[in-house]
Amino acid sequence: MSDHDEHATMPLKSYYWVWGWLFVLSVCSYIVDISPIPQMLQWILITFFMIAKAGLIMAVFMHMQWERLSLVTMVLVPPGALLFALMVFGIEGFYIESVRETFFVNEFFSRTEGR
Amino acid sequence: MAESASQATPPPGLTGMISDWSSDQTTFKGAGWGKPMMWLFILSDIFIFGVFLLGYMSARLATPDPWPDAAEVFALTMFGVQIPLLLIAIMTFILISSSGTMALAVKFGYERNRKVCGRLILATAVLGAIFVGMQAFEWTILIMDGVRPWANPWGSAQFGATFFLITGFHGTHVTIGVIALLYMYRKVMRGDLDDGRPGAITGRKGRWEMVEILGLYWHFVDLVWVFIFAFFYLW
Numbered sequence: 001m002s003d004h005d006e007h008a009t010m011p012l013k014s015y016y017w018v019w020g021w022l023f024v025l026s027v028c029s030y031i032v033d034i035s036p037i038p039q040m041l042q043w044i045l046i047t048f049f050m051i052a053k054a055g056l057i058m059a060v061f062m063h064m065q066w067e068r069l070s071l072v073t074m075v076l077v078p079p080g081a082l083l084f085a086l087m088v089f090g091i092e093g094f095y096i097e098s099v100r101e102t103f104f105v106n107e108f109f110s111r112t113e114g115r
Numbered sequence: 116m117a118e119s120a121s122q123a124t125p126p127p128g129l130t131g132m133i134s135d136w137s138s139d140q141t142t143f144k145g146a147g148w149g150k151p152m153m154w155l156f157i158l159s160d161i162f163i164f165g166v167f168l169l170g171y172m173s174a175r176l177a178t179p180d181p182w183p184d185a186a187e188v189f190a191l192t193m194f195g196v197q198i199p200l201l202l203i204a205i206m207t208f209i210l211i212s213s214s215g216t217m218a219l220a221v222k223f224g225y226e227r228n229r230k231v232c233g234r235l236i237l238a239t240a241v242l243g244a245i246f247v248g249m250q251a252f253e254w255t256i257l258i259m260d261g262v263r264p265w266a267n268p269w270g271s272a273q274f275g276a277t278f279f280l281i282t283g284f285h286g287t288h289v290t291i292g293v294i295a296l297l298y299m300y301r302k303v304m305r306g307d308l309d310d311g312r313p314g315a316i317t318g319r320k321g322r323w324e325m326v327e328i329l330g331l332y333w334h335f336v337d338l339v340w341v342f343i344f345a346f347f348y349l350w
Contacts, residue, residue, distance in 0.1 A: 015222065019215040026207050026344075033186065033349045034199055043350060050345035054338055061218040061334045063327070069128060070135040071143050075154050075161075082165040089169050093176025100179045 018060045025049045025056075153328045157335045160288075164339050167281050168346055174273040183269035185348045189253070203348050206249050207340065210289075213242035214337040217330050224303070224326035232326065233303040239333065240296035243289050250286045254279075278347070285343060288336045299329050 029049040032042055059065045064072055125131050125144050135142050143151040175182050186199040193201065220235035257278070261268050264276040302308060307321035314321065 010222070012219075012222070015215065015218050018218075019211070022211045022214070023208065026204075026211065029345065029349055030200065030204055046345050046349045050341055053341045057214065057334055057338050057341065061214055061337075062331055063221075067146070068125070068135060068144060069132040071146060071151060071154060073132065074143075074151075075158055078158060079161050079165060082162070082169065085166075085169055086172070089173045090176065093173045096177040097179060100177065105179050 014060070018056050021056060022053055025053050147324055149322075149324055149328050150331070153331045157331065160335065160339075164281075164284070164342070167277075167284065168342065171277040171281060171347070174277055175271070178271040178273055180271040182271050183267060183274050185350075188257070188269060189348060200348060202249060202253055203344065206246055206253075207344050209242050209246050209249070210337050210340050213239045213246070214334055216242065217333045221327045221330040224308075224323050227309070227323065229303060229306065229309065233300055236296055236300045236303060236326070240293050240300060243293040243296065243333075247286055247289050247293065250282065250289075254282075281343060281347060285336070285339055288339070292333050292336050295329055296333070299326065 026049075029046050032045045032049070064075075125138075126134060135144055138144075141148075189203050190197045190199045191201040192198075216235045217239045220232050220239060223232040223235060262275045262278070264279055266272050267275045302312075302314070302321055303326065305312075307314070308323045308325060309321075311320040311322070313319065
């Protein structure tokens with residue numbers, strides 16, 4: 001259990017510090033959501049706060065910063081495939097939307113208007 | 116655990132990673148087997164939730180109908196004022212707090228402080244149960260408003276399907292976590308982890324590492340909520 005000793009010696013204060021920051025970041029993303037700023041900026045800030053929160057939870061609460069690199073990469077590298085899927089589904093989603101606009105929404109309206 | 120502790124400390128960083136994977140032995144040095152297994156389970160769960168969120172993104176991108184505005188859908192009226200996302204904000208703070216108490220429980224577990232560790236685990240379970248209760252309340256409101264997996268009064272029909280699937284799957288994880296926490300509370304308070312008493316389900320001897328492994332699961336549930344909160348409620 002020698003590798004766990006450093007967990008136990010991490011002072012209580014740093015847990016409260018992370019806990020506090022998680023609260024602050026949540027409040028920030030909530031404020032961003034209800035404030036009247038451009039939507040693109042909202043999305044960027046919300047995503048930034050989300051990644052910061054996820055990083056804090058994984059690094060400190062889940063003890064990842066004390067784990068060996070082989071375990072860290074085993075967990076963090078494979079989900080990178082999701083980023084590729086994000087790109088593919090993103091492109092596909094925009095395309096399907098444009099096709100639906102062309103063949104369902106617009107055609108429907110042009111037909112009903114024609115009658 | 117015993118054999119890894121007796122070995123010389125493996126090198127850190129990238130060199131250490133290469134030597135770990137090429138050692139022709141246990142890859143995850145000094146981590147037992149329970150913790151890497153929980154991480155592997157979490158990795159598989161990351162993919163499940165990741166694919167759900169990708170499906171939600173596809174549905175939301177592909178529909179020509181407007182997506183319902185979450186800030187209005189999930190607003191609560193308090194004292195005559197409509198506050199957007201009030202319930203969701205409270206739920207988020209409760210789940211973060213439960214993650215904080217769990218992190219402290221793991222810390223006191225490694226200090227072999229049985230009583231404090233047990234009480235913190237119980238506090239985590241209570242906060243988790245409150246979260247599930249509030250989610251049931253939220254579902255009730257939405258169902259009474261007429262949200263169904265196939266339709267809703269505000270816009271794109273896919274909203275209900277993705278909402279019930281994603282929050283329902285997350286709520287199931289929280290519920291399972293609460294049950295496991297209550298079970299672990301009993302084990303800790305009875306001294307099972309000190310005495311190495313065999314568990315009732317698997318018969319494995321109690322170890323203090325079990326608290327940390329359960330903690331990993333619980334933090335993961337909180338982690339998923341961070342993503343759901345951002346993508347589903349705020350975007």
